[in-house]
Structure formats: C-alpha cells, structure tokens
Amino acid sequence: MTVRWKVLLIVGLTTGLVLLMGLTLLLATQRSQHSRDRLMLIQGQNESLARLHLASEQYLRGLLRARDRGTSTQPLQLEMMALIAREEALLQHTTAAEEALSPDEQEDEWAHTQTLLAALRSWTTEAEARVRALPLETSPLTTEWRLFEEFENNVGQLITAAQEAEYQERIEHLNRAQIRLKKQAWLAILLPAISCALLLGLVLIILVPMNRSLKALMQAARRIGEGNFEVKLPENPKDELGTLAHAFNQMASELGKTLEEKQRLMKAEAEATERHFRHYNALLEQTVHTRTAQLEQANTQLRDSLRQLEEAQSRLIFADRMASMGRLAAGVGHEINNPLSYVLSNLNYLSRELQPGRPAPSAEEKLELMDALNSAREGAERVRLIVKDLRTLSRPDDMNTEPVDLGEVVRGAVKLAERELRDHARLVEDYGGLPRVRGNATRLGQVFLNLLINAAHAIRQGGKAANEIRIHARPSGSRHVRVEVSDTGCGIPQENLTRVFEPFFTTKPVGEGTGMGLSVCHSIITALGGELHVQSQVGEGTTFSLLLPVMDDAHSGESQAVLS
Ligand SMILES: Nc1ncnc2c1ncn2[C@@H]1O[C@H](COP(=O)(O)OP(=O)(O)OP(=O)(O)O)[C@@H](O)[C@H]1O
Ligand SMILES: [Mg+2]
Structure with missing residues (x-):
C-alpha cells in the first residue's frame, strides 16, 4: 500500500471514529432526553391518578355536606365529571406521548385507563344518586364510610393498581436507564481507547517500515558518498519508498557507470x-x-x-x-x-x-x-x-725601502725646484700630519721634483699671480696616502694622455727634456706598490695622483728591506 493510501486510511479511520463517537454521544443524549420525558410522563400519569383519587374522596365528603345542608348535590357531580374529563384528556395525551411503548402497549394502557375512568364516572353518578336518596335520619358517617368503602373496593383499587403499574413501569424504566448509562460509560472509555489503539497501530504500521526504509536509504547514501556504488536497496513497487529505493538504485548504478566512464x-x-x-x-x-x-x-x-x-x-x-x-x-x-x-x-x-x-x-x-x-x-x-x-x-725594484716622512721628502723637492717655481706660480702646500709611507726617500724626492718641474714648465703664460701649483696630501683609507700635484698650466691633449708615461715621450724642445721623467716616476711608484695616474684638461690644468702604501707595523721594523 502506498504511503498516500496509508495516510488516507489513517485520516479516514480517525474521521470515522470521531463521527462514531459523536453519533454515540448524540444517541446517548437523545436516549437520556427520552428517558427523562418518559419519567415525566409516568410522573404526570401518577399525579393525575392521585388527583382523581383525592378528588373522589373530597367529592364524597362534598356530597354528604351538601345533603346535610340540604343544598343540591348536582353541581358537585358536574364538577367531578368535568375534573374526570380534564384528567382523561391529560392521561390520553401522556399515554399517546409515551414513545417507548408500542402502539399495542399504548392501546392496552389506554384501555385500562378507560376502564378506570368509566368506573369512576359510574361511581360518581351512583354516589350522587345514593347520597341524594338517603333518608335524612341516616347517620352521615355511616353513609360516608359505606360509600367510601365501596369506592375503595371498586374504583380506588383500580386507581391504586394503575398507580402500582405506573410505579413498576418507572422502576423498570430507571433500571433500564441505569444499565444503559453503564453501557454508555463503557462505550465512552472503550471507544476512544480502541480508536487510539487502532490509530497507534496504523501509525506504527506506516512509520516503522518508513523509518526502516529511510535508515537503509541514509546508509546507502553514505556508502555512495564513500565511493561504493554497489548499493542495492530492496524495492517494493507498491509504495513511494519502494519507488524512491528504485530511483536511488538507478541513480547509484548511473553514478557508478558515470564514474567508470570518467575513470576510463x-x-x-x-x-x-x-x-x-x-x-x-x-x-x-x-x-x-x-x-x-x-x-x-x-x-x-x-x-x-x-x-x-x-x-x-x-x-x-x-x-x-x-x-x-x-x-x-x-x-x-x-x-x-x-x-x-x-x-x-x-x-x-x-x-x-x-x-x-x-x-x-x-x-x-x-x-x-x-x-x-x-x-x-x-x-x-x-x-x-x-x-x-x-x-x-x-730595474725599478732594485732599491731599498724605509719608513718615509712624505712631508720631509716633498719639502726637499720643493726646495730643489724653488728656482723653477718661483717665477711661474704660487705654491700651495697642504700635507701635514701624514702617516709614514713605505718607500725610498731619494727616489720619491726624484718623483716629486720631476712632477713639480713638469708643472712649472706647463705654465707658460699668466705669470705667478694667475697660476697655482698645489701639493695636497691626505690618507686614503687606513692603508694608503694619496698625494695630488696639480697645476693651472696648459694641460695635456687627450691623444697624449696615454703616452706621457712612455720613456722618451716629450713635447719639450731638444735639449730641454729627455722624456724619461714620468716613465721613471711611474716605474718608481709602481715598484713601491703604489699607483700613479694623470687627469688633465687642455687650457685648465693637470693633476698627477700618487697612491702610496702606508708603512704598517709589520713592516715598520724592516727599515732596510729591499724590494726584490
Ligand atoms: N704638468 C704638466 N703639464 C703639461 N704637460 C706635461 C706636464 N707634465 C708632463 N707633461 C708632458 O709630458 C711630457 C713628458 O714629461 P716627462 O717628464 O716624462 O719628460 P720631459 O719633462 O719632457 O723631459 P724630462 O723630464 O726628461 O726632462 C712632457 O714633455 C710634457 O709634454
Ligand atoms: Mg720632466
């Protein structure tokens, strides 16, 4: 059975059970109403009979009092007849209203009532006739007693029997009502209990397999998630979960195939x-x-x-x-x-x-x-x-080296060149506080002398006032001293800059220079581990730079070391 049908069944059953309970309640209410009506009718009939009984006694006494007073008893009789007619109508109505009785029973009861009423009417007429016919000397008490006795033996017994019957009927009715109430109470307990049990059973019947199927579905989904596509759920084509399982199996199979295809x-x-x-x-x-x-x-x-x-x-x-x-x-x-x-x-x-x-x-x-x-x-x-x-x-290396005070060497060279310098340029000296260098004082003196004379020779015009020869020395790092000899002379053309250190290169006239000066200077400085460079600009001047090694501690003791 599909879940939809199961749900419809539950809903239908629930609705049916609720309707049944409602109907039972309605019937019980109607029965209670009828029972109460029946009791009222029995009560009414009893009261009518009691009233007739009491009215008969009063009527008898009224007749005797009227005879004693000498008044007519006829009105009393008519009044009694009218009362009987009223009660007859009432009894007829209540008997007809007793729905619990079958038509035969109703007819039977009404026949008994008719008999009773006919006896009462007959007694009424007879009692009036007898009281009217009584001689005046007759004791009223005796007459009353006799007439009452006749009434009790005749009509009174009938009324009492009718009352007894009504009473019995009431007792029976009450017993039946009691039994019916018990039944209804049991029904009120059993019907909801059975309904609940039925519903619970149905819900369990639907939910338990559904839960089982869902669990299996979840486990299968988890296995697919882990990459196992060999999942086969039991298929029941009769319900939706079976259809779902079928679709799930198909999906797993398709996924497996797709994966295989993808892997391939x-x-x-x-x-x-x-x-x-x-x-x-x-x-x-x-x-x-x-x-x-x-x-x-x-x-x-x-x-x-x-x-x-x-x-x-x-x-x-x-x-x-x-x-x-x-x-x-x-x-x-x-x-x-x-x-x-x-x-x-x-x-x-x-x-x-x-x-x-x-x-x-x-x-x-x-x-x-x-x-x-x-x-x-x-x-x-x-x-x-x-x-x-x-x-x-x-053989430039063939000379002794010693710690040399450069200032002293330069001052000596300046002194020797003084005559040449004097007329050409101002001399600017800036070389105090220098460390001693490693060299040969004579050879270094020769170098500076040549540089100073070259500078003086380069200054050809302007005279002393316009020109300057500068000697500037300063430490270069911790291991060297740089000395610059610059002048404001004619400068060296670019094409000659690379040749000035060549032996015998000179621009001086024959007899004035051998061209050996700078090449000898270069050899001496290089042999001492130093460097000699030149920078020059034609018309502006020339600068010769010497880089000389400082006499370090390791060498300071070897004052007479020979370069080899
Ligand atoms: N300060 C300077 N300014 C311009 N030119 C220079 C300067 N010093 C050297 N020269 C040029 O370099 C040439 C070579 O100089 P170097 O000292 O070797 O020889 P010299 O001075 O010509 O001759 P020597 O020095 O043998 O007497 C010089 O003839 C000169 O042309
Ligand atoms: Mg020279």
Whole structure:
C-alpha cells in the first residue's frame, strides 16, 4: 500500500471514529432526553391518578355536606365529571406521548385507563344518586364510610393498581436507564481507547517500515558518498519508498557507470598526456642534442676565433713591443746621439789639436781645448745620466725601502725646484700630519721634483699671480696616502694622455727634456706598490695622483728591506 493510501486510511479511520463517537454521544443524549420525558410522563400519569383519587374522596365528603345542608348535590357531580374529563384528556395525551411503548402497549394502557375512568364516572353518578336518596335520619358517617368503602373496593383499587403499574413501569424504566448509562460509560472509555489503539497501530504500521526504509536509504547514501556504488536497496513497487529505493538504485548504478566512464576517460587522457610527454621529451632531447652539437660547433668556432684573436693579440703585443722598443731605441739613439756627437766632435777637435808635431797650444788655445774637453765631459755625463735613468727604468725594484716622512721628502723637492717655481706660480702646500709611507726617500724626492718641474714648465703664460701649483696630501683609507700635484698650466691633449708615461715621450724642445721623467716616476711608484695616474684638461690644468702604501707595523721594523 502506498504511503498516500496509508495516510488516507489513517485520516479516514480517525474521521470515522470521531463521527462514531459523536453519533454515540448524540444517541446517548437523545436516549437520556427520552428517558427523562418518559419519567415525566409516568410522573404526570401518577399525579393525575392521585388527583382523581383525592378528588373522589373530597367529592364524597362534598356530597354528604351538601345533603346535610340540604343544598343540591348536582353541581358537585358536574364538577367531578368535568375534573374526570380534564384528567382523561391529560392521561390520553401522556399515554399517546409515551414513545417507548408500542402502539399495542399504548392501546392496552389506554384501555385500562378507560376502564378506570368509566368506573369512576359510574361511581360518581351512583354516589350522587345514593347520597341524594338517603333518608335524612341516616347517620352521615355511616353513609360516608359505606360509600367510601365501596369506592375503595371498586374504583380506588383500580386507581391504586394503575398507580402500582405506573410505579413498576418507572422502576423498570430507571433500571433500564441505569444499565444503559453503564453501557454508555463503557462505550465512552472503550471507544476512544480502541480508536487510539487502532490509530497507534496504523501509525506504527506506516512509520516503522518508513523509518526502516529511510535508515537503509541514509546508509546507502553514505556508502555512495564513500565511493561504493554497489548499493542495492530492496524495492517494493507498491509504495513511494519502494519507488524512491528504485530511483536511488538507478541513480547509484548511473553514478557508478558515470564514474567508470570518467575513470576510463581520465586513464585515456593520462595515457595520451604520457604519449605527448614522451613525444615532446624525445623532441626536446633531439632539440637539445642538435643544440648541443650546434653549441659544440659554435664553441669550436669560438675557440678557433679566440685562438686566432690571441694570436692576433700576441702579434699586436709583439708589434707594440717592437714599436715601443723601436721608439725606445730611437729615443735612446736620439738622446745619446746628440751628446755623443758633440763628445765625438770635441774629441776629434782635441785629437786634431793635440796631434804630435803640432805646435804647443797657446794659453788661449788651451782654454778652448779645456772648453772642448768640458763639453765632451758634459756630453759623456749626459749619456751617463740617460743610461742611469734607463737602468732605473729597467730595474725599478732594485732599491731599498724605509719608513718615509712624505712631508720631509716633498719639502726637499720643493726646495730643489724653488728656482723653477718661483717665477711661474704660487705654491700651495697642504700635507701635514701624514702617516709614514713605505718607500725610498731619494727616489720619491726624484718623483716629486720631476712632477713639480713638469708643472712649472706647463705654465707658460699668466705669470705667478694667475697660476697655482698645489701639493695636497691626505690618507686614503687606513692603508694608503694619496698625494695630488696639480697645476693651472696648459694641460695635456687627450691623444697624449696615454703616452706621457712612455720613456722618451716629450713635447719639450731638444735639449730641454729627455722624456724619461714620468716613465721613471711611474716605474718608481709602481715598484713601491703604489699607483700613479694623470687627469688633465687642455687650457685648465693637470693633476698627477700618487697612491702610496702606508708603512704598517709589520713592516715598520724592516727599515732596510729591499724590494726584490
Ligand atoms: N704638468 C704638466 N703639464 C703639461 N704637460 C706635461 C706636464 N707634465 C708632463 N707633461 C708632458 O709630458 C711630457 C713628458 O714629461 P716627462 O717628464 O716624462 O719628460 P720631459 O719633462 O719632457 O723631459 P724630462 O723630464 O726628461 O726632462 C712632457 O714633455 C710634457 O709634454
Ligand atoms: Mg720632466
């Protein structure tokens, strides 16, 4: 049975039971009403009979009193008859109203009443006639007693019997009502109890299987949630839960199939991806292989190019060296050639003049000869100095180092250059409180002297008032001292800046400079572990920067260490 029908059954049964209880209540109420009406009717009939009984006694007494007074008894009789008629009408009505009696019973009861009333009427007439006919001397009490006795024996017994019957009927009616009330009380208890039990039973019949089915459904749903699609719920096509179970089974089966399909697709996709991956991997490997080969080829080409470049560089360096050596040789040749030429010409002159056989020179000629000799010595001295510079240039490390007070060195150089500086520029000195540097005082003095003379030579115009030569020194970090020698001279053109440190590079006229100064300075400073740089702007001036190492504690004790 479907749940809908079960619910309809419960609702129908409940409605039926409620209607039944209502009907029972209505019937009980109606029965109570009828019972009460019946009791009222019996009561009314009893009262009528009692009134007739009492009225009969009063009528008898009234008749006797009227006889005693000598008045007519006729009105009393009529009055009694009227009363009997009224009570007859009342009794007829109440008998007809007794619905509890069958028509036969009603007819029977009415026949008894008719008999009683007829006897009463007859007694009424007879009693009046007898009282009227009584002789006056007759004792009224005796007459009354006799007439009363006749009434009681005749009509009174009938009334009493009727009252007795009514009483019995009332007792029976009350008993029946009592039994009916008990029945109704039991019905009032049993009917709701049976109704409740029936309802409860029906609810249980519906709810228990429904609850069981829902629990099974929930468990199945949980199993599906855990990924188990092999769920099969019992299907009962007769109710909605069975239909739901059928739909659920179908859903689980569809889900299982969908999952299988999805897994199959995913597997196929993974396989395809792996195939693609393998393909791309192979492609990548091939590309890497090709690229590696190309790189190796390029590398080989690069190596070849590098080797060629290195060879070209070597050739260039060699050519440069050759050019430098050529320049050096040319410079040396040129510088030595001049003094040597006048040494030779003077020696030739001396040789000619002092040839054997020649007359002895006069005092004047001797002076000339001495001049020629001195010139030859000067020339030789110049060649010696050039050679000395060349030695310094070729073996710059061959000098002693010691802690040097730079201030003292600079002051000495300034003093030596004083004559050159005096006419050209103002000298600004700023180099106090410097740490000692590691160097050679003589060689450093030579460096500063050359820088100062170069600066003085660079100042060609403006004179002392317009020009300045500045010597500025300060510590550079904790391990070096930087000295700057700057001037406001003519400056060095850009193309010469890289050449000023070359040996024999000079812009000075022949005889004024050898061009060895800066190259010797550079060699000395480099040999001492320092640096020498130049910055210059044509027309503005030049600055030479020296970076010299400070004499640290480790070296301060080795005052006579030799650089090797
Ligand atoms: N302060 C300076 N200002 C301008 N030019 C300079 C300065 N110092 C050097 N030079 C240039 O550098 C050249 C090379 O100088 P270096 O001292 O080596 O030789 P020199 O001074 O020419 O000759 P030497 O020093 O041998 O007598 C100089 O001829 C000059 O042209
Ligand atoms: Mg110089």
